[in-house]
Amino acid sequence: MRPHVVRQGEYLSQLAARLGVDADDIWQDPANAELRERRTSGDMLAPGDVIHLPDEPPSGSSVRARSSNRYQAVIPTVPVEVRLEVGDEPLANARCTIEGLAQPLEAETDGDGLLRFDAPTNVEELRACFTEPNLTFAIRVGHLDPIEEPSGVADRLVNLGYLDESARRSAASEGRLFTALRDFQRDHDLEPTGELDDATRDALRDAHGA
Template sequence: MAGTTHDVQAGECIATIAAKYGLPWKTVWEAPENAALRKLRKDPNVLAPGDKVTVPQPKPKPSPIETGKSHRFVVKREKVRVYLKLTAGQEPLANEPWEIECGERKLEGTTGDDGTLEAEVPADQAEAVLKLPNRRQTYKLALGELEPIDTIRGAQTRLKNLGLHADEPSGTLDEATTAAIEAFQRAEKISVTGKYDATTQKALAKVYGL
């Protein structure tokens, strides 16, 4: 039976899409019908509005039960792994205590020596709150919002998270975005052109990690 074609909206990724249809994210991402999408996007967490995802039809699993009795079924919420790299300027925040509130869940931990943070959150959650108690700082995380690095909005989001772009991502290569690109190019010691070319994209991907 053919699957359903889902048109990706802003803020969606494979995990949130799969959760809407009640499927594990790997079932959707690894479906043969999505081979072209995997080749194009590489990462299930980074999609662009307008991408098309084929959602396979779920396969019911038989659950033998005895009639005339009450039965209890437990539905497990799928989780996805979230990776963040925390920095102050360009320096990693090593061994920094953190808290993440995601729905009813509260997670705690400490960053690694390179400032990385790793946590598992429910796949159907689109937002979370990150707190750095020692610094008294709070950040709102928009899970699945990151667009591909070869898009202007994807560049703007990454530059904003690096503290180089103050405006909200618009998808338009305006003066503020050009200035942010130039600032990044100077910091990375590459040709300062203000153009979002392949060299700049590669450098941004390396610094940002995605």
């Protein structure tokens, strides 16, 4: 096993697919015991996390001279779930087209505004395009940081509308995270301290859905 430093947008299922190995075998390897203690899921890692991966097998396939050679690979998929709202109301029972896949995919939100579909592990950015109402949502697969990290807290506050997208990475240093947390606490009947305590973290996870 070799150490690999996780980059933004990388997650276990994606890394395993690149190597052609089983994701659970990687996650349960003793070399990743420390990472398992810190992260609830291998598919939600933070940039800078160190995960141990198998050595990459030598690439190459046999070919037949003077003839056509065809190869086929099956790309694993991962479930994608996002809850969509317009204002404070869920975007319920709305049909959309998922763009960014090999072929456009027709999908529909449920009564709570939850959109579910599967995406190949080699796809990073998608768009959910609605006609009624005329809206487009950008979806970045694998880019949600763990809620234990300040960046993960900021990610969720951005998605819930409490923090500007431009403040996502610089929120803590600029004090915007404090204000966003305080507003979130007020809206969820928590003491508006602006501090991230366990009750606020749990409420943020529940409100965001992950």
